[in-house]
Amino acid sequence: xxxxxxxxxxxxxxxxxxxxxxxxxxxxxxxxxxxxxxxxxxxxxxxxxxxxxxxxxxxxxxxxxxxxxxxxxxxxxxxxxxxxxxxxxxxxxxxxxxxxxxxxxxxxxxxxxxxxxxxxxxxxxxxxxxxxxxx
Amino acid sequence: xxxxxxxxxxxxxxxxxxxxxxxxxxxxxxxxxxxxxxxxxxxxxxxxxxxxxxxxxxxxxxxxxxxxxxxxxxxxxxxxxxxxxxxxxxxxxxxxxxxxxxxxxxxxxxxxxxxxxxxxxxxxxxxxxxxxxxxxxxxxxxxxxxxxxxxxxxxxxxxxxxxxxxxxxxxxxxxxxxxxxxxxxxxxxxxxxxxxxxxxxxxxxxxxxxxxxxxxxxxxxxxxxxxxxxx
Amino acid sequence: xxxxxxxxxxxxxxxxxxxxxxxxxxxxxxxxxxxxxxxxxxxxxxxxxxxxxxxxxxxxxxxxxxxxxxxxxxxxxxxxxxxxxxxxxxxxxxxxxxxxxxxxxxx
Numbered sequence: 064x065x066x067x068x069x070x071x072x073x074x075x076x077x078x079x080x081x082x083x084x085x086x087x088x089x090x091x092x093x094x095x096x097x098x099x100x101x102x103x104x105x106x107x108x109x110x111x112x113x114x115x116x117x118x119x120x121x122x123x124x125x126x127x128x129x130x131x132x133x134x135x136x137x138x139x140x141x142x143x144x145x146x147x148x149x150x151x152x153x154x155x156x157x158x159x160x161x162x163x164x165x166x167x168x169x170x171x172x173x174x175x176x177x178x179x180x181x182x183x184x185x186x187x188x189x190x191x192x193x194x195x196x197x198x
Numbered sequence: 199x200x201x202x203x204x205x206x207x208x209x210x211x212x213x214x215x216x217x218x219x220x221x222x223x224x225x226x227x228x229x230x231x232x233x234x235x236x237x238x239x240x241x242x243x244x245x246x247x248x249x250x251x252x253x254x255x256x257x258x259x260x261x262x263x264x265x266x267x268x269x270x271x272x273x274x275x276x277x278x279x280x281x282x283x284x285x286x287x288x289x290x291x292x293x294x295x296x297x298x299x300x301x302x303x304x305x306x307x308x309x310x311x312x313x314x315x316x317x318x319x320x321x322x323x324x325x326x327x328x329x330x331x332x333x334x335x336x337x338x339x340x341x342x343x344x345x346x347x348x349x350x351x352x353x354x355x356x357x358x359x360x361x362x363x364x365x366x367x368x369x370x371x372x373x374x375x376x377x378x379x380x381x382x383x384x385x386x387x388x389x390x391x392x393x394x395x396x397x398x399x400x401x402x403x404x405x406x407x408x409x410x411x412x413x414x415x416x417x418x419x420x421x422x423x424x425x426x427x428x429x
Numbered sequence: 430x431x432x433x434x435x436x437x438x439x440x441x442x443x444x445x446x447x448x449x450x451x452x453x454x455x456x457x458x459x460x461x462x463x464x465x466x467x468x469x470x471x472x473x474x475x476x477x478x479x480x481x482x483x484x485x486x487x488x489x490x491x492x493x494x495x496x497x498x499x500x501x502x503x504x505x506x507x508x509x510x511x512x513x514x515x516x517x518x519x520x521x522x523x524x525x526x527x528x529x530x531x532x533x534x535x536x
Contacts, residue, residue, distance in 0.1 A: 077290035077298060078214050080261065081354060084289060087264025088402070092351070095400040099502060106495045106520075113527045117534040118467075122473055126468040141485065156446055159399055163443065168415055173401055190422060360442040389435040391504065398500050398501075 094177035097184070098155035104148035134195060146191045151184030199223050200280040205243065206291050214291065215239070216282075217241075218302055223274065229267060230277065231270040238330050246295040253408060256343030259286055260295050266345035266406045286348035288357060302344050305361045309369040314380035332378035337371035337416060339409050342365065346403035352396040359392035363403035363413030366394060370416040373423065385427050388420060438497050445494035452487045456480075481535045488531040492524045 115133075118125045132138050158176045162168050166177050199221055206214040219237055223252035227233050231251055237244055246269070253271035261284040262272055263266045269283075270409040289297035315324070361369070366388070373384050388394040394417070403413040459474045474480045499520050507513045 072520045077208075077292065079290055080204060080214070080284045080287050085264060085282070085284065086261070086349075089405040090466075091401045091405065095398060096351075099398075102495075103496045103502065106315070106499055106524075109491055109495060110523060110530075112526050113534070116475075116484070116531060120472060120534065123466075125469045126471065130467075153450070157450075160443060160446065162399060163418065165418075168412075168418065169402070169410075170404055173404075352505065391434045391438065395439055396433050396505070421436075421439070425440065428436065 067158035089177075090174050090181070091177040094155050094158070094180045097151055097181065098159075101155070101184070104144060105152060108145050108148070117123040134198070137188045139195070143188050143191055143195075147184045151180060154180040154183040155165035199227075199277075201233070201237070202280045202282045203242075203295070204284040207243070208293060215252055217279070229238050229270050230262065230272040230274060230281070231398075233281075234258075234269055234283075243294075245293045256341035259343040259345045259348070259408075261285065261287055261414075263350075265271045265405065268343060268345070268408045271408060286344055289344070289348055297344075298350075299344060300361070301336070301344075301357055301365070302347060305347075305365040306342065306368060309372070310380070310384070311368050311372060313372065313375060313378045315377060316364050317379065324377040326376055333374045333376070334371060336411055337374070339365060340367055340371070340411055341409060342368075343408060345406045345408055349402045349406045351400060351402065352398055354395055356392060360396035361388070361393050363397075363417065366397070367411065367413040367416040368422060370420050373375040373420065377392050381423075382427065384418070385424050389395060389424055394424075396422060441453075441493060442497045445490040449487065449494060449513075452483055452490065456483050456487065475535075480535040484532065485535060488528060492528050496521065496524055 066087075094131045121125075124160050133142050145180050155177075158167070161171065167173060201221070202216050202217045203219060204214055205211070205217045219240065221233065221240065223233070223235060227236065229251075231248055234244070234246060235248070245319075246260065248270065249255040249257045251270045253268050256268070258269040260269055261267060262269070263278055263282050266286060275299055283295060285291050285295045285297045289299070291303070292298050313324075333425070342364055344364060346367075347364045352360050353362040369384060369388060372378050373381055378384075397414075397417050399414055401414045404411070404415070407413065435499060456457050456474065459480070463470050463473065465473070475484055500517065503513060503516055503520075
């Protein structure tokens, strides 16, 4: 850490400007941080997924119990978070895979694909909400 | 024109602050740097680096209305008021808009920014075909202004270990130079979870490069070269 | 973890990503093309031989992909060794526990 001497003889670290609220992020950066957030959400969901796997295969009652807690319990709002996370992470992930092989690397294309990724997640949640509301 | 500028005097200030200015624009004020230089007449204590005033030295890189850029090629007509000026994000602030570039240049030096050829000296010069020379386009033009690295979140979180977009672009510049013979060593040096692989292809670097270069593209080329090296 | 350094981790991240996508499609296929109630279709798919392999491969891929991803997040934000090592250990433990749980469910 860089330090500079102050007139009273003590040293203190140099300040840095890193207030994220005052930085204007491009759309790609938004897609990227959401890719990370959705990834963390999915990691948290993984043990739950393993539990659901067990319950759903135990018996028809177990299967129904899983559907019940997914669609008609306190857990349901989290389900929609999970849907958003899955769809955004997959879309943003595929965007990265394509850029790795040179597809969509130009700035204009990268911005467009970032927007598509963000939109896909939002659309997926809206569709899921609609499906849940109409069931 | 109304401006709000980041101020920090290490001898007088406990912490940085924002100072407002209001200056009458003249028709000769074409670029932001012109305004800043005239602001010195109003407030001589305002500190910033500047030199060439034409976008080739990279001295006056700063955060302009939330995005990094060079003050000398930023047209006044394109600036939304109040114009908010801050130092390059993530870099230690020496004074006002002047930041410490030590770490940044250390990363540049670490990638060995020179042609390496320990073989026999050529008779006259090391020849390079037009096609080979073309491979340096989009790489040699880098002015090391640090707009890219100072806009890279991965560089913000690990400025000491991640080389950053500028350093990596220059690394590729020498890897792809046909006259260089140290390709394998250069690639091996970069194959590290921190040095190269902190990059998440956020592409903030390419968004702000004032020379229109694409560090993200250079980084992708390095990754592909590493895959080819190992196979 | 030298084996997960640099290029290898980056490639494995991509490889597992593609594997997950492929497995999701392969898994979804019998669920939408066979007959029976939802439970019957699901049970039949997940307990068949290729179904077990599919689900297991899915969770293994997810576990590896998750590990590399979380490790990247920790390396970015958590610098103090006192915090970093326990955090990574907890995540590794949870991910391994998931694999064991899934293995026990399917066998």
